[in-house]
Amino acid sequence: MNRLNKILFFAILITAGLSSCKDDEPETKKAGEVTIEFDHVWASTESEFSLNKELTHPLLGEKMTFNIFKYYVSNVRLKAKDGSWYTMPESYFIVDADPAGSNKVVIPDVPGNEYTDVEMMFGVDSTRCTSGAQTGVLDPAKGMFWSWNSGYIMIKAEGTSPNSTSGNFTFHLGGFKGTNKVQVTKTYNFGATALVVDGDREAEIHMIANPARLWHSADKLAVKNTNTMPNTIAKTMSSTYYDAIRFDHIHN
Amino acid sequence: MISYKIRFLLFFALIWNFSCQDDRDKSDFGLTYPDYFPTPHYQFGKNTLTREGFELGRALFFDPILSVDSTISCASCHSQGHAFADHNTALSTGILGKTGNRNSPAMFNLAWQPVFMWDGGINHIEVMPLAPITNEVEMGEDMLKIASKLSRNPSYSKRFQRVFGEKPIESQQIFYALAQYMSMLVSADAKYDRYRQGKESLSADEQDGLQIFRNKCASCHTEPLFTDFSLRNNGLEVLNDDLGFGRITLEEADKYKFKVPSLRNVVLTYPYMHDGRFRTLDQVLDHYSKGMVHHNNLDPLLMTNGQPGILLTHTDKVKLKAFLNTLSDYTFISNPLFSE
Numbered sequence: 001m002n003r004l005n006k007i008l009f010f011a012i013l014i015t016a017g018l019s020s021c022k023d024d025e026p027e028t029k030k031a032g033e034v035t036i037e038f039d040h041v042w043a044s045t046e047s048e049f050s051l052n053k054e055l056t057h058p059l060l061g062e063k064m065t066f067n068i069f070k071y072y073v074s075n076v077r078l079k080a081k082d083g084s085w086y087t088m089p090e091s092y093f094i095v096d097a098d099p100a101g102s103n104k105v106v107i108p109d110v111p112g113n114e115y116t117d118v119e120m121m122f123g124v125d126s127t128r129c130t131s132g133a134q135t136g137v138l139d140p141a142k143g144m145f146w147s148w149n150s151g152y153i154m155i156k157a158e159g160t161s162p163n164s165t166s167g168n169f170t171f172h173l174g175g176f177k178g179t180n181k182v183q184v185t186k187t188y189n190f191g192a193t194a195l196v197v198d199g200d201r202e203a204e205i206h207m208i209a210n211p212a213r214l215w216h217s218a219d220k221l222a223v224k225n226t227n228t229m230p231n232t233i234a235k236t237m238s239s240t241y242y243d244a245i246r247f248d249h250i251h252n
Numbered sequence: 253m254i255s256y257k258i259r260f261l262l263f264f265a266l267i268w269n270f271s272c273q274d275d276r277d278k279s280d281f282g283l284t285y286p287d288y289f290p291t292p293h294y295q296f297g298k299n300t301l302t303r304e305g306f307e308l309g310r311a312l313f314f315d316p317i318l319s320v321d322s323t324i325s326c327a328s329c330h331s332q333g334h335a336f337a338d339h340n341t342a343l344s345t346g347i348l349g350k351t352g353n354r355n356s357p358a359m360f361n362l363a364w365q366p367v368f369m370w371d372g373g374i375n376h377i378e379v380m381p382l383a384p385i386t387n388e389v390e391m392g393e394d395m396l397k398i399a400s401k402l403s404r405n406p407s408y409s410k411r412f413q414r415v416f417g418e419k420p421i422e423s424q425q426i427f428y429a430l431a432q433y434m435s436m437l438v439s440a441d442a443k444y445d446r447y448r449q450g451k452e453s454l455s456a457d458e459q460d461g462l463q464i465f466r467n468k469c470a471s472c473h474t475e476p477l478f479t480d481f482s483l484r485n486n487g488l489e490v491l492n493d494d495l496g497f498g499r500i501t502l503e504e505a506d507k508y509k510f511k512v513p514s515l516r517n518v519v520l521t522y523p524y525m526h527d528g529r530f531r532t533l534d535q536v537l538d539h540y541s542k543g544m545v546h547h548n549n550l551d552p553l554l555m556t557n558g559q560p561g562i563l564l565t566h567t568d569k570v571k572l573k574a575f576l577n578t579l580s581d582y583t584f585i586s587n588p589l590f591s592e
Contacts, residue, residue: 151375
């Protein structure tokens with residue numbers, strides 16, 4: 001190679017390097033946090049849901065006041081525009097209607113990108129139901145693990161009702177195996193606008209969940225006010241609840 | 253991405269770490285068992301077995317601090333002298349003198365056990381203690397409260413830090429420590445074992461008893477652990493609404509099935525069966541030969557010519573009992589390593 005050629009060669013290399021930098025620039029987004037917020041609404045009117053407030057269930061025609069309403073969400077993944085998935089490690093949450101807890105699922109360190117879908121599991125996967133003592137939100141000390149029949153209580157709904165013979169209702173729904181397995185994985189598409197993750201830029205996914213749907217195909221409280229084990233009732237109540245959870249909008 | 257160099261170093265650090273740990277555990281402390289035992293079901297996983305972890309578990313096991321009113325410890329219902337069954341009572345007494353509806357089982361060779369409780373409802377040794385601790389008639393306590401009681405106790409607080417590092421006490425550490433203690437309770441030094449190891453011989457009656465046992469009992473009470481851990485119905489008369497395995501699976505076919513108990517140390521653990529209904533081995537053997545009632549889920553192995561029951565002559569029974577006596581492990585029940 002003569003000298004001129006050498007210079008030319010390097011010049012090309014440098015410009016190629018520069019231009020590729022330029023091309024990349026608009027694409028480089030910084031990692032950031034994604035929040036999935038669950039807004040709880042009541043019945044078909046989607047009126048405000050909150051604990052310690054008397055609500056009427058239109059289908060049952062019964063009154064109920066919740067003291068506890070919480071459930072597990074786990075294994076959250078985000079699908080990017082290019083079809084790749086970001087899977088959150090150690091992804092377990094208790095979504096709690098009580099403001100003392102949290103109705104938010106927070107995913108830190110999501111790679112900067114544009115995302116089109118979110119996938120999550122309602123409930124806890126069978127692996128964690130059979131792997132012994134866990135920590136964090138899966139700590140059995142959270143009161144969401146059955147001591148006598150190992151497995152997580154995936155939905156806990158408790159409260160009072162004048163229509164219940166005992167005056168109370170207690171639903172601990174779960175079961176991770178067999179025909180009454182409760183946990184399900186669902187994917188939600190965000191539609192036209194993608195969720196942009198870029199550093200401090202706000203990235204929120206808003207979901208709507210409707211606790212009234214627990215009784216979409218279940219007995220009235222006057223008939224059945226408690227169920228605290230894995231069975232067909234747990235299966236039915238949880239699936240009608242999970243099925244009605246929907247994506248509402250993103251905040252970006 | 254971690255560079256190759258760092259990965260390489262990490263790899264060596266890991267190997268080095270493991271080899272260190274191995275050296276320590278092998279020379280000093282670990283789960284040991286005869287070569288005719290199968291591989292333990294519980295492999296400890298993230299719960300690294302150490303002498304200090306085991307000793308912490310032992311301290312917790314004997315400490316009533318785990319109960320709501322500090323009156324009942326695990327050892328109240330699981331006594332070493334009885335191979336960790338209760339003190340020969342049918343139904344154990346928990347807090348405030350309350351009793352449950354099942355007999356407190358013996359505890360040994362738990363590292364081999366895939367499921368726990370008479371109904372097999374508990375699937376892991378680490379979460380096993382949650383049941384007695386939170387049960388209202390046993391210890392009536394809450395894991396968070398125990399964690400805070402232990403944190404306020406300077407001696408425990410120090411011991412937890414030594415075993416699990418400088419972090420707040422969580423239920424997992426309590427479960428890990430108890431799992432270490434429970435897993436180490438290996439019973440493998442009965443006369444039967446010394447016979448298996450060629451160190452001692454059986455008398456003629458014991459030898460005959462072993463043959464009868466292998467013919468009539470071993471399909472469920474399988475050697476060398478003397479249980480196959482399956483859930484079965486052995487033809488006990490139904491006395492209450494305890495559905496056993498059926499309570500867990502809700503299947504008609506599982507109703508009134510209970511976990512096959514190990515017969516190691518059986519002479520020491522009376523009374524017998526899930527509700528402690530039989531006080532003597534004679535009663536148990538009479539049950540198998542003539543006391544069985546028919547039940548839809550009665551195990552087919554226990555039918556003879558279409559009738560419930562298995563043939564056992566009087567001499568068979570005498571010899572069977574002689575054999576069952578060789579399953580008592582006096583080394584185990586007096587081992588100071590397992591004592592308070």
